[in-house]
Amino acid sequence: MEADPRGVLTGVHFIDGDHACCEGALAAGARFAAGYPITPSTEVVERFASRIPTIGGTFIQMEDELASSIAILGAVWGGAKAFTVTSGPGFSLMMEHIGYAAMTETPCVFVNVQRGGPSTGLPTLPAQADMMQARWGSHGDYEIIALCPNSPQECFDLMIEAFNFSEQYRTPVMFMMDEVVGHMTEKVVIPAPDRIRLYPRRHTRKAPGELNLYEPEEDLVPAMAHAGEGYRFHVTGLTHDERGYPAMNARAQDRLIGRLQEKIRRAAESLALFEEEAVEEADVVVISYGITSRVAQRAIDMARESGLRVGKFRLKTVWPFPDAHIRRLAAGARALVVPELNRGQIVREVERAAAGAARVVGVPHAGGSVHRPERILEAIREAAA
Amino acid sequence: MEADPRGVLTGVHFIDGDHACCEGALAAGARFAAGYPITPSTEVVERFASRIPTIGGTFIQMEDELASSIAILGAVWGGAKAFTVTSGPGFSLMMEHIGYAAMTETPCVFVNVQRGGPSTGLPTLPAQADMMQARWGSHGDYEIIALCPNSPQECFDLMIEAFNFSEQYRTPVMFMMDEVVGHMTEKVVIPAPDRIRLYPRRHTRKAPGELNLYEPEEDLVPAMAHAGEGYRFHVTGLTHDERGYPAMNARAQDRLIGRLQEKIRRAAESLALFEEEAVEEADVVVISYGITSRVAQRAIDMARESGLRVGKFRLKTVWPFPDAHIRRLAAGARALVVPELNRGQIVREVERAAAGAARVVGVPHAGGSVHRPERILEAIREAAA
Amino acid sequence: MSLTEIRIAGFGGQGVILAAQVVGKAACIYQDGYATMTQSFGPEARGGSSSAQVVIASEPVLYPYVTRPDVLVVMSQEAYTRFTPELKDGGMLLVEEDMVRLSQPHSNLKVYGVPATRLAEELGKRMVLNIVMVGFFGAITGLLPQEALRQAVADSVPAAFRELNLRAFEKGYEYGLQKGLENTEDVRLLPLHSFDE
Amino acid sequence: MSLTEIRIAGFGGQGVILAAQVVGKAACIYQDGYATMTQSFGPEARGGSSSAQVVIASEPVLYPYVTRPDVLVVMSQEAYTRFTPELKDGGMLLVEEDMVRLSQPHSNLKVYGVPATRLAEELGKRMVLNIVMVGFFGAITGLLPQEALRQAVADSVPAAFRELNLRAFEKGYEYGLQKGLENTEDVRLLPLHSFDE
Amino acid sequence: MSEVLTPVNPVEPFLRAERMPHIWCPGCGIGTTVNSFARALIESKVDLDRVAIVSGIGCTGRVAGYLKLDSFHTTHGRAIPFATGLKLANPALQVVVYSGDGDLFAIGGNHLIHAARRNIDLKVICVNNLIYAMTGGQTAPTTPGAAITTTAPYGVYEPAFNLPALAEAAGASYVARWTTFHVRQMARSMQEVFAKKGFCFIEVLSPCPTLYQRRNKMGDGLDAMKFYKEHSRTRNGAPTGEVGLTRDGEIVVGKFVDRDRPEFRDLMRDRFTHQLGDRYVDDAEMAEHPHCGGEDGA
Amino acid sequence: MSEVLTPVNPVEPFLRAERMPHIWCPGCGIGTTVNSFARALIESKVDLDRVAIVSGIGCTGRVAGYLKLDSFHTTHGRAIPFATGLKLANPALQVVVYSGDGDLFAIGGNHLIHAARRNIDLKVICVNNLIYAMTGGQTAPTTPGAAITTTAPYGVYEPAFNLPALAEAAGASYVARWTTFHVRQMARSMQEVFAKKGFCFIEVLSPCPTLYQRRNKMGDGLDAMKFYKEHSRTRNGAPTGEVGLTRDGEIVVGKFVDRDRPEFRDLMRDRFTHQLGDRYVDDAEMAEHPHCGGEDGA
Amino acid sequence: MQRGSVSILVERCKGCGFCVEFCPTKVLALSSAFNSKGYHPPHMVKPEKCSGCDLCGMYCPDFAIYGWKVTASGS
Amino acid sequence: MQRGSVSILVERCKGCGFCVEFCPTKVLALSSAFNSKGYHPPHMVKPEKCSGCDLCGMYCPDFAIYGWKVTASGS
Numbered sequence A, B: 001m002e003a004d005p006r007g008v009l010t011g012v013h014f015i016d017g018d019h020a021c022c023e024g025a026l027a028a029g030a031r032f033a034a035g036y037p038i039t040p041s042t043e044v045v046e047r048f049a050s051r052i053p054t055i056g057g058t059f060i061q062m063e064d065e066l067a068s069s070i071a072i073l074g075a076v077w078g079g080a081k082a083f084t085v086t087s088g089p090g091f092s093l094m095m096e097h098i099g100y101a102a103m104t105e106t107p108c109v110f111v112n113v114q115r116g117g118p119s120t121g122l123p124t125l126p127a128q129a130d131m132m133q134a135r136w137g138s139h140g141d142y143e144i145i146a147l148c149p150n151s152p153q154e155c156f157d158l159m160i161e162a163f164n165f166s167e168q169y170r171t172p173v174m175f176m177m178d179e180v181v182g183h184m185t186e187k188v189v190i191p192a193p194d195r196i197r198l199y200p201r202r203h204t205r206k207a208p209g210e211l212n213l214y215e216p217e218e219d220l221v222p223a224m225a226h227a228g229e230g231y232r233f234h235v236t237g238l239t240h241d242e243r244g245y246p247a248m249n250a251r252a253q254d255r256l257i258g259r260l261q262e263k264i265r266r267a268a269e270s271l272a273l274f275e276e277e278a279v280e281e282a283d284v285v286v287i288s289y290g291i292t293s294r295v296a297q298r299a300i301d302m303a304r305e306s307g308l309r310v311g312k313f314r315l316k317t318v319w320p321f322p323d324a325h326i327r328r329l330a331a332g333a334r335a336l337v338v339p340e341l342n343r344g345q346i347v348r349e350v351e352r353a354a355a356g357a358a359r360v361v362g363v364p365h366a367g368g369s370v371h372r373p374e375r376i377l378e379a380i381r382e383a384a385a
Numbered sequence C, D: 001m002s003l004t005e006i007r008i009a010g011f012g013g014q015g016v017i018l019a020a021q022v023v024g025k026a027a028c029i030y031q032d033g034y035a036t037m038t039q040s041f042g043p044e045a046r047g048g049s050s051s052a053q054v055v056i057a058s059e060p061v062l063y064p065y066v067t068r069p070d071v072l073v074v075m076s077q078e079a080y081t082r083f084t085p086e087l088k089d090g091g092m093l094l095v096e097e098d099m100v101r102l103s104q105p106h107s108n109l110k111v112y113g114v115p116a117t118r119l120a121e122e123l124g125k126r127m128v129l130n131i132v133m134v135g136f137f138g139a140i141t142g143l144l145p146q147e148a149l150r151q152a153v154a155d156s157v158p159a160a161f162r163e164l165n166l167r168a169f170e171k172g173y174e175y176g177l178q179k180g181l182e183n184t185e186d187v188r189l190l191p192l193h194s195f196d197e
Numbered sequence E, F: 001m002s003e004v005l006t007p008v009n010p011v012e013p014f015l016r017a018e019r020m021p022h023i024w025c026p027g028c029g030i031g032t033t034v035n036s037f038a039r040a041l042i043e044s045k046v047d048l049d050r051v052a053i054v055s056g057i058g059c060t061g062r063v064a065g066y067l068k069l070d071s072f073h074t075t076h077g078r079a080i081p082f083a084t085g086l087k088l089a090n091p092a093l094q095v096v097v098y099s100g101d102g103d104l105f106a107i108g109g110n111h112l113i114h115a116a117r118r119n120i121d122l123k124v125i126c127v128n129n130l131i132y133a134m135t136g137g138q139t140a141p142t143t144p145g146a147a148i149t150t151t152a153p154y155g156v157y158e159p160a161f162n163l164p165a166l167a168e169a170a171g172a173s174y175v176a177r178w179t180t181f182h183v184r185q186m187a188r189s190m191q192e193v194f195a196k197k198g199f200c201f202i203e204v205l206s207p208c209p210t211l212y213q214r215r216n217k218m219g220d221g222l223d224a225m226k227f228y229k230e231h232s233r234t235r236n237g238a239p240t241g242e243v244g245l246t247r248d249g250e251i252v253v254g255k256f257v258d259r260d261r262p263e264f265r266d267l268m269r270d271r272f273t274h275q276l277g278d279r280y281v282d283d284a285e286m287a288e289h290p291h292c293g294g295e296d297g298a
Numbered sequence G, H: 001m002q003r004g005s006v007s008i009l010v011e012r013c014k015g016c017g018f019c020v021e022f023c024p025t026k027v028l029a030l031s032s033a034f035n036s037k038g039y040h041p042p043h044m045v046k047p048e049k050c051s052g053c054d055l056c057g058m059y060c061p062d063f064a065i066y067g068w069k070v071t072a073s074g075s
């Protein structure tokens, strides 16, 4: 399906990542946003508030993040594409509803512009320390998709992917920006609407009375309906059967939770967006994401200048974690270097996936600024040695 | 320091894990609890509400889990030992304040009696699927301690450890029960008060005017003061310096976050409580925790009967994850089998720590009941083959 | 290690859990043994079926679940239907006579009936039917000394109701002593009421 | 790939960010080049110092930070003190004459002064001092065509203030054309007021 | 010979028959409120395909799951913000929030006051059984003083909320209270709010014999109903400040507030039209044709 | 020759001098409220070692960090529940909650109404600048209609809360409103609440020139102060239902509510004493000797 | 003349007695019999007094009873 | 006779003018000079009128000014 032209600001812009993210959402067809202000993410909804009245749709500033994160789910069941935007403390408050969205298979996007934490931490300064939270922050078992842009352009582009994935797999998607990317201004090219492919809502073709709301299709994803269409369906966060009715026993749990995970795990390969360069012949591969990938690039360049064989692997999709690709890299390289703006999160996943096949060297950084490229260079040198 | 006799119900009891947990807290000196009802954890605070008026202390049922989880932090700074109790959905709501407690180094205990999730899931049925959340559920970088009892007796015993660790390291401790352990009734022996060793509050010996509230002692943990003692200190969730004042820059962040992690990582060995048996000569070691360890025991017994050399390793401390011990096991055994009441959480940590040195076989279970021992036996057989 | 598996089942409100608790407590506290009691809830906390499992042993119990009970106490038809097939060959089946109608002869089991509800009503409080059942259980199974069970009863109920419950216990125990001698394989129960309007 | 690093710094309220934005936009949109602008906040969003960095290039910019600027524009004393040492040898230092007093001669730099605030006040709106500065920057550095900058200015301000801002731009540009010829190494500024009461 | 006119229980078409019997206890009043609700739906002739029920978690929260309407069983305390999103995305829906006192006023209190402030077009039915029932009988912010609960084993000492007063102060357009004894009045109130635009709040006192009454020696559901009958006094228009409840005192029932405040969406439309004129695109029209690609399928 | 009597600014001893200058903008009113607060502390002669300040997050939330008292900068919206725990664990403390309108009434609204319901002994000072300032000027639940904010670029259309009415309906014992123009009255109110037991609420309207006024062409801080001076009307005892604010209308100030409701801890003590008699151990006495092992050190 | 009647789904009934108590003409009484869950459902003891007002139906929390009007057609 | 005076910490002042506006006797005026942050702090233009009432101090949001009473001792 093509993008609705009303939401697409085709042209060349010089805007920051927060603004580009909003444009991506609009281009993806988001017509409902609920948010609660928090630095450094608020610009996303501020722009949305200013843009939406002339496009058609709603922005509502809710009383808190609990409310924002569930208002969007209500909106989705009312027929809209919807998202919310926050940063660390607000993200923590949204955890219950991320689980509810996963459980009820409500397509939606949660944007987190990461700042320094824990707690109030460094409200205006960058970090990438909510990466594990994005995967594990809500109680119980679920599977999630999380994307990481590294430029305003990608805030636009990947936001469309985020919505597409969420619609295709009927799952909440975490859009994990960081303060630098969010506040960095660059050229953003927005294509014409007919160049933007959208994955349409998986709306049932069945008539009311025939629909079992949670009966999966072949790819394990069920088609949905919207309130007001006559289906008279039921949605619950309790463990439920294919009709959507509560079914509280281990068997129903196994069926449901198994399917919720499987529908995403099965698609892992097509969900794995990444960028790689010179990894085949590399001794050391630098694995990074978000703003850190651009800092690491300088270190990689410096290392190459000094004659080292360094490859680059940039994660755009962080969850589901691309185990297979990391295994491939580990099989080929001597060492994997993982710089990130946290004290060691994704590096643990790399370690797990590498399973001892290559050395894994983390380059932690507590946040508040980006790495000095020299620090990463050092790690590359050490790893290559 | 010895336990205050008023809180210690010395004697032999036949009580369930929830009640034993409450008695553990009372014996540990907890004199403040705030909670919000949620199945299957409510009995802990119900007992506290009934016991505390004749011991001296306060129970308050707050308006929600956000309030409960920060009321206890206020109480700690007012001079009490305090804890809160919840289950999945409530735990998700407490995430922001777990981060605040970590950041402000407020000793306290969060009890989570795990039920089936995600979302409302299976309110009355067991799971162990909040294990990763306990570690990663709040935004930003922090380190946490999490303990897992497998019997009512251990609910009592480990609860005292939980408080001791929280006081010693000034960190929130997650007490990760599961519905089976919470509702299972067994013999619980509560010793005399003088047999219960408590780690006292690390109260500063400095005079007002001399104290820098966040100046670490040798083990990286600072001593604290209580409100009302004349210190006129400041506590903030912002990144702060040793005086406790906001210091918003990458250097301060590095110092603070580095220390918060290091104080716990450094103590990893003494924090690692576990139980092991016959791991030296084992081909397969079964690694488990909580109720699953007791189900696994039957599988282990069956496997041994059929001649397999099976060891057992039970985690009492799940976080910080005992990497060193797992490495040791991986070095000795052919395979590690990890049954848990979730679709694969701690098994990932085992994989990471094992780093390819042994095969790792997870035995996932979506919750709602416990494993059939036969299922674990099957995995052991397969792993041994 | 000797290990006895017991299941007590009925519907919510019959005091199934308390009965199991008394048995466990008698073993643990007044007999210095070990016991593990677990409960199965229906999906909701209220109404519906209720069942408790007790494993009694001389050493700490590891695996907490009952798989093939030695003793099954049923206080509702549903519990009877659901759990009887689990019973160990030669196991004991104790039934509340007025609530359960046997659907077939159980020649492989030892079946004993007691009108616990009626006996309780005779004491003036239908509520204590579970303790009548505990008394009956004690006498029939002989698993635990009468005194241990008595103490466990006394210790498990509110002071105001202690006397009443102890009388209920005795009543059940006595009934058990009488009935224990005859193998009541042919317990047959009154037809339950049904409607059609 | 040719790459120019620019830093613009002053205090909050001087429109530092907008100035940087105009420069970046001119490069990106009206010159078909690439630019990356990043900002440094003080710890708080309000008051205090404000600084923006622009990297201009003919290809996409990877590393977004300015480490050794080619051009430094300072509009406060604090910015001058803090950032001048970073400047590349032979780099350009553009200063707001009325706000900054040079603390030493900078023989290794090309220093240019402009009374941007005063010029803006002459236009009736002190607010536009940043755009005066952009004009001055355009003329002195010659990094970007005048027209590209002009358009970027027009496109970056609210319609109601477009005219005013364009005049501010021209004023700064002209001033730069005049001053650009003389190397104003010896820019000396009025003593700033101080108090003691 | 006699002819049957209504041979079917009027509530039946609104029930998910396959889910009966429901989980509610003997003498629980929640089912009774559902009867009044069904009657109100019938009488008000709303298009049932356009009615959505949103519940939180609790015994009352189960209402959504039993009603054969589009129905959402959300998270504890968050029915109102969910309903807010639902209503804004599809303004043609009649959105009813049906939940318990704890859900709406303990954990959910903030959402309630904010929705009332906004005067968003939601119809909130609060079944007040004075307790957290689903979790086994803990103190609610409505539990009257001295009552015994599992978390107040020596009796509640916290003062309780006066729900109508709070709803009014926050901005509700319509505020009423009934008990499950007042089945007709309750139905009439429900019918009224279907016809009223804005945030409407109906409190219904309801027996919880199992958890509230038993522990407080207050008999069974029928005893509660008789108590309601004897102790209720209808005072339409009573100042909400005067209608606080006590454990054994008078229960003031009636319609307390029925005022005209502009509704949220109207306010929104007016403002945007005022500022943007023709450029404003009112998405109320668009809700009919969602942009998410609806019928196209995957 | 002249002799100096007060050679030091009375507020100075209450400030963490090493943290001056503060971050507040020129003409921001928050600092002014601190002056009145300092005067009230002096006049009321409370033991300063026993005063604790609890703030949430926001420009106002920074007050805690500037006051040289035991002070807590908590999480956004949660100052009140933190303060509740603090007060209950150490009843001897005078616990003051000092925070912004967004913090206390948007995200924190539920805690405020519940603390008021409980009538717990907290003194809440709400600096109402009609906006979320710290985050850059978004709509608050107090922002009056038609005002421009970053999240309402075409003007706010949501109705605002009437804070005193809400606080009263929830149960507050003391409710007053002043503006930063009313420095003496504000100080007097603060002094009064130090002497009053129970939940007390003081709203102080305060200029935010940077984010609220600038965008709304309302001049600078001084203009706001003059506006307050001209448009305020003191109506002590005014019914709180009548004191709602509008963008440019009259500002009713005064002490609106001052009533006696039993305080939370008194209620607790009475109930436990009633039920348990001598067996009740009042931990108010124990707070002096915490059980956590206090002085023993590690 | 009988103007109304009730239908009772006995298996749904939980014996709360609401219908009995609030029937304006006291048509109903709880039967002494049990349904399969052990509850005593109501039955009509004075059927002739039933107006078919359905108050019983409005009260019944278990949707187990409802009243309906009977028109005397052809008699 | 002067009965009061003020102290001004000019570097703290942000020139808001509160003190000037609300001094009951109009003692103060903003100076045309700047402090190092570029603000115009107040100075006393009619020192003799100062009562030392400290209203300026109560208004000053930057804790930059305060008034105090001077007793004429020995004069």
Ligand SMILES: Cc1ncc(C[n+]2csc(CCOP(=O)(O)OP(=O)(O)O)c2C)c(N)n1
Pocket: B036, B037, B038, B039, B065, B089, B090, B093, B120, E057, E058, E059, E060, E061, E075, E076, E099, E100, E101, E102, E103, E104, E127, E129, E131, E132, E133, E134, E135, E140
């Ligand atoms: C976040 C969260 N906290 C707590 C719970 C547990 N819980 C479920 S229902 C409920 C209270 C129900 O009370 P009320 O709303 O009055 O409904 P009732 O059962 O009385 O009808 C609670 C505390 C939950 N499900 N989720």
Ligand SMILES: Cc1ncc(C[n+]2csc(CCOP(=O)(O)OP(=O)(O)O)c2C)c(N)n1
Pocket: A036, A037, A038, A039, A065, A089, A090, A093, A120, F057, F058, F059, F060, F061, F075, F076, F099, F100, F101, F102, F103, F104, F127, F129, F131, F132, F133, F134, F135, F140
């Ligand atoms: C959970 C969470 N959500 C959002 C924020 C961002 N935030 C910080 S302060 C604030 C609002 C402040 O408004 P107010 O309380 O009125 O204080 P003011 O700055 O106006 O004094 C917000 C939304 C946060 N810190 N934490």
Ligand code: SF4
Pocket: C046, E023, E024, E025, E027, E028, E029, E030, E059, E060, E129, E133, E134, E207, E208, E209, E210, E211, E212
């Ligand atoms: S517990 Fe109470 S509210 Fe819940 S169903 Fe039973 S009677 Fe009704």
Ligand code: SF4
Pocket: D046, F023, F024, F025, F027, F028, F029, F030, F059, F060, F129, F133, F134, F207, F208, F209, F210, F211, F212
């Ligand atoms: S932004 Fe507003 S509230 Fe915040 S310090 Fe500045 S003037 Fe004060």
Ligand code: SF4
Pocket: G004, G005, G006, G022, G023, G024, G025, G026, G027, G028, G049, G050, G051, G052, G053, G054, G055, G056, G057, G066, G067, G068
């Ligand atoms: S229909 Fe009316 S009259 Fe007939 S039984 Fe029911 S309540 Fe009584």
Ligand code: SF4
Pocket: G012, G013, G014, G015, G016, G017, G018, G019, G020, G040, G041, G042, G059, G060, G061, G062, G063, G064, G065
């Ligand atoms: S009201 Fe319904 S449930 Fe109650 S007795 Fe009558 S038929 Fe049975």
Ligand code: SF4
Pocket: H004, H005, H006, H022, H023, H024, H025, H026, H027, H028, H049, H050, H051, H052, H053, H054, H055, H056, H057, H066, H067, H068
């Ligand atoms: S002390 Fe009083 S009279 Fe003197 S300057 Fe200050 S306000 Fe004016």
Ligand code: SF4
Pocket: H012, H013, H014, H015, H016, H017, H018, H019, H020, H040, H041, H042, H059, H060, H061, H062, H063, H064, H065
């Ligand atoms: S009130 Fe204070 S900050 Fe304002 S002008 Fe006077 S001295 Fe300066």
Ligand SMILES: [Mg+2]
Pocket: E058, E100, E101, E102, E127, E128, E129, E130, E131, E132, E133, E140
């Ligand atoms: Mg309730």
Ligand SMILES: [Mg+2]
Pocket: F058, F100, F101, F102, F127, F128, F129, F130, F131, F132, F133, F140
């Ligand atoms: Mg504010």
